[in-house]
Amino acid sequence: MSDESFVFNKQLDGRFLNSIYEGDKEHAKMIFSKFVNSVNGYLAEIEQGYNSGNAEIFRKAIHKFKPVLSFVGLTKLTGSAEIIEKKCNGITDVNTLSGLYIPFKTELKEMIPVIETDLMKMKALTS
Numbered sequence: 450m451s452d453e454s455f456v457f458n459k460q461l462d463g464r465f466l467n468s469i470y471e472g473d474k475e476h477a478k479m480i481f482s483k484f485v486n487s488v489n490g491y492l493a494e495i496e497q498g499y500n501s502g503n504a505e506i507f508r509k510a511i512h513k514f515k516p517v518l519s520f521v522g523l524t525k526l527t528g529s530a531e532i533i534e535k536k537c538n539g540i541t542d543v544n545t546l547s548g549l550y551i552p553f554k555t556e557l558k559e560m561i562p563v564i565e566t567d568l569m570k571m572k573a574l575t576s
Contacts, residue, residue, distance in 0.1 A: 454472075455477075455570065457567055458522075458563050458567050460563050461522030461523065461560075462519075462523070462524040463522065465519065465524050466521075469520070474571050474574060478568065478571040478575055481564055481568040481571065484517060484520065484521045484564060485564060485565055485568055488557075488561060491513070491514040492554070494510045495510040495511060495514060498510035498511070498543075499543055502542065504537045504540050504542075507537055507543050508538070511537070515527055518530060518557075523560055525556075526556060526560070529552075529553045533546060533553060
C-alpha cells in the first residue's frame with residue numbers, strides 16, 4: 450500500500466472513519482466496496498418493507514441496514530435510521546413515516562456517488 454495519505458470526502462464523517470480504520474485503507478476499501486455492491490439490495494428490501502405497509506417488516510429492513518451506514522461515514526443517516534426504526538414501534542400505517550423515510554432515502558441516494566468516488570480514490574492509492 451502506498452504511504453500516501455487519504456482524506457475522506459468532507460460529506461462523510463471523516464473523524465469517525467479515521468477512528469475505526471486508523472489509516473488501514475485496505476480495510477476501508479473492502480468495506481466501502483461491500484457497501485457499494487450491497488446498497489441497492491438493502492434499498493430494495495427497505496422499499497419493499499415500506500410498500501408492504503407492514504411496520505415490522507419495514508423496521509427490520511431499516512434495522513439490518515442501519516449499522517452499515519456508519520462504516521462508510523454516513524453517521525447522520527445512521528441516526529435517521531435509528532429514529533425511523535424507533536418510530537415503527539406502535540404504528541399501524543408506515544405511511545405516517547413518509548416525512549422521515551423519503552428524506553432519508555433521498556439523502557442516501559445522493560451519498561452513494563460520494564462513497565463510490567472515495568472507493569475509487571482508495572483503489573488508486575492501494576493498487
